[in-house]
Amino acid sequence: MEVRWLEDFIALARTRHFSRAAEERHVTQPTFSRRIKLLEEEMGTSLVNRQTLPLSLTPAGEEFLGLCEQVSQRLRDTRERLARLAEAQANRLRLAAPQSLLGHFLSEWLDGYHGEPPLEPYLRATGWLVDDYFQALARGECDLALCYWPRHDELPAVDRQGCQYRLVGHERLVPLSVPDGEGRPRFRLGTGPREALPLIAFHPRGLMRAAIDAHLTRLGEAPGFRVLNESIQSGNIKELIGLGYGLGWLPERLVRPALEHGELVLAGDARWQVPLEIRLYRHPAPRHSGLEALWQSLPTRVDTDDVP
Template identity: 35%
Template sequence: MGPGNRPLDLEWLEDFLALAETGNFSRAAEARAIAQPAFSRHIRALEDWVGVELFDRSAHPAALTAAGQRFLPLLETILANLEAARIKARAAHDLAAASLRFAATHVLSLTFFPRWLVGMEARLRLGPIQTMSDSSQACEDLMLQRRVQFVLCHGHDEVPGRLDEAQYPMCRLADDRLLPVSAPQPGGAAGQPLHALGRSAPVPVLAYSDASGLGRIMRARMRGVFAEGADGPVAVVFTAHHAVLLKTLAQEGRGVAWLPESLIADELRTGTLVAAGGADWNVPVQIRLYRQRAEMSPVAESLWELAVAQVASQP
């Protein structure tokens, strides 16, 4: 076995530094709290690993050879980097253990989640928080892969998602509604929609994609209305899984979109969006918080307990 293939003990490196500092085998061994014969063997083993002598033993005190002088600063840098790597790794572990990791659907990450989180932070010291905003399908994937502790999304009792089927614990935080809305008629009577459901001609609809949890709910609750190829009252003209994108298109007059009331409260108040149908076209939904089934970090468990307690205390 050549010198470069010998196993290296990191203790030898610390022994080398002690001897380089003191120049005396006895004092260096004492500083390292090991017997001098064992200390001397460590130094010799390190020299065997390097392949050259690092100390001139004929000198008093022992002096570094040219190779040892070259080895010393590089070794100090290596050991400093190793210590920094250890500290950073432990810090990353502590951060991951203490932080809260949420996945939230696009629309709730913009509307409900910030306000709800402020309320939680007023009651709990939460520490670092990581939030990923994506489609409902992607959020479910993150939970199933154990990459997040919580998922915030819309849901419906009659339209179970994958987290419901896998029996993940769920807390119903609030209620919401999907309202069919349209841009108002330009120059017409106040509150009259540009596109209205119930007209004889098919109404252009801005629909949610398959990746959207709201789309899954809409298709299940209005089966037949959105059936492909059906001669129904609507014609899908655009599809996306971003409710905010559908809202923008609806405001531009492109069609009717079923949007969460929590998203369009301001637009309904100012009249830039108006109801495109009666109450029988509304779809009630829930704002839900799902959690991992396994035990989580103490701060995550505390947040879950507080969320459940707040819901239970509501009239």
């Protein structure tokens, strides 16, 4: 049974005339009559008394008409609700961000945003590498991308697709270890020549890994590491560090509670900390009409005092 047959039957019951109902439904009379016949066959009984003038409905037809009207009204209501949902969804700006920014920066940042259009985190992006964000902006998969960025802009070749950015915050990567029995780091940087330190690392093609490597090169005293695991997700790295497998760098906002409770400790002094910017990127040819107004409302400068 097709839904349009129900609308056909309602039109026939209203006009009591095949040709007028067919005209109302924008089909030929033979086509309309055939659809009513198919509806009767589907229901297994006659719904229309064709012997009267004007035609009338059989008792079964009268009963069926009430059901048709209920179903038709529910379908109209559902279409309207879905249209409103689609409109609301289309009005939202999709913002892509890594997992650590979603949980420990974005919610705080959004608390200060009360404008239109509304922003919606794009959760498919939590496992992306840096190139993925710019490619998604270029093809319109997301409208904005919130990214960590090395403060000294030391990155391998990244095609930013001509994207523009605003600086919206600061962060730093801090080296971490579980404490030993005396509360000192089990694995510690800057202790001079020794066996390679076990490292829980970021993905080798990720921005965090590039920022850490560049910072260690700039220090000129990079220790030897034995990489045990590589991951895109900060949460995975934090878990393995917490289990005592090795040291690793993580955003300070992410690990602040663990540091306060003594679950993790810093594995080195301040010189091992990697400064980062938090940047909000957009494509120069946005597909959302509300993006430009939002962009112009953003501050053009963020003080470094907001480093955690």
